[in-house]
Amino acid sequence: MKRINAIILSFAIISVIVSCAGNPYAPTNRVHKKQIKTLTKELKVLPPPPPGTTAKFNYAEDWVGTTNFSLRRPNLVVIHHTAQNSVDQTLKTFTLPRTQVSSHYVIGRNGEIYQMLNDLYRAWHGGSGQWGSNTDINSASIGIELDNNGFEEFSPLQIASLLNLLEDLKTKYKIPAANFIGHSDIAPTRKNDPNRTFPWKLLALKGFGLWYDEPIDIIGKPLEGSSTAVGIEPSEFSSVSNDSVPTSDSVSQNPELLDVSPAIALKIIGYDVTDLPAAIKAFKLHFIQTEVDTNLTDHDLRVLNNLYKKYL
Ligand SMILES: [Zn+2]
Known part of the structure; x- marks a missing residue:
């Protein structure tokens, strides 16, 4: 019996080692989970401030919490190009704390999608910017980065994946067509992404953005x-041009x-x-x-x- 237990334990240890070795981002994934834990604590704080703390307003004596609520939803999608040479480079950038940048999704040239953050959290992709009267773009939006060096065309596989993702986000969060925009739209003085080859017209034809x-x-x-x-159809994207x-x-x-x-x-x-x-x-x-x-x-x-x- 002891021998069987020892074998099972060895298998468990080996499988943990193998799974860690398989994902080079295991250490930063642990940091990610730790941050989620911290933020979850913030979500659990109940209003108003506990008795004894200095109240900012004239709160009623009894606290009454509503029974009807849910999480806030994103209402804007901001599309970027990474201006980098590979997905690996971007994944690395978004997992280094010193860069202070991130996005919810990264889509590779081969159409592979990395979701780096739950849609309901705030990614740091917009920076300083404005759209209409909204000056906190990161709080309202989902950021999607397309692997692209900033000058090349976007691959059909990448655009097909993007369209699938946008369809899902639009349906899930009821995002209006007008609210699918680019980084350069919200930060005209600082940004020029996605580059001029991006098929905005095709996106608008599919209901993401206006034309x-x-x-x-x-x-x-x-x-x-x-x-x-x-x-x-997405496969026809290359035939849609601004001719x-x-x-x-x-x-x-x-x-x-x-x-x-x-x-x-x-x-x-x-x-x-x-x-x-x-x-x-x-x-x-x-x-x-x-x-x-x-x-x-x-x-x-x-x-x-x-x-x-x-x-x-
Ligand atoms: Zn950008």
Whole structure:
């Protein structure tokens, strides 16, 4: 009997050693779990402050806790490119405490998804930024990092995985279509990700983000027969391009093409327009892509005029 117990114990020890050796992130996973434990303690604190502590407000004597509640839900998805050379490099970055950066998901070029954090926790992916009047993007959002060096195209497998993930998140948390955005959208002065090859139009066709009507007429109204039609399969993503967007060599600030000023239109969409040229550049990175600069051509103004109304 003793011998059998010894064999079982040896097997148990070996399996622990093997499982640790199999995952190089076992030590940081332990740190992760420890942090979850600390945060769980915070969640267990009941209001108001215990008797004897200094109360900030005129609390009633009896505490009455509601019986009806749940956890808060994310309502925004922010898409990034990693600007690194491999998933391994990014996983390492997100598990080193000194970097102070993280995201909920990392998607590799091969379509493999790493979920690094429960959706209900706050990842540190947005940094300083703003979308509409929301200035705490990390608290409201889920961060998705796409393995990409910042200049290359995104692989079909990666985009197919992203679309599957977005579908799941959208359904689970009832995230509005307009709330799928990029890092450059929330931080126009600091960020330029995801890069200009990112298929925002395809995402919008699938219900993640908004897009303008194409073709548009001279003042940005949709022409008959134009649509942002749905029904394109993820595998078709490479065939969706911005071919209909002309490369304009003219630069225009023609106010007649816009019902409101560029600053107001961009603000309605959600951009922080404190630095207007930066906001214009971020808008062009997302919606024009053929040229990404601080000029608004006639075509850009028509797009803007059509687009901002969808955010009203
Ligand atoms: Zn980013």
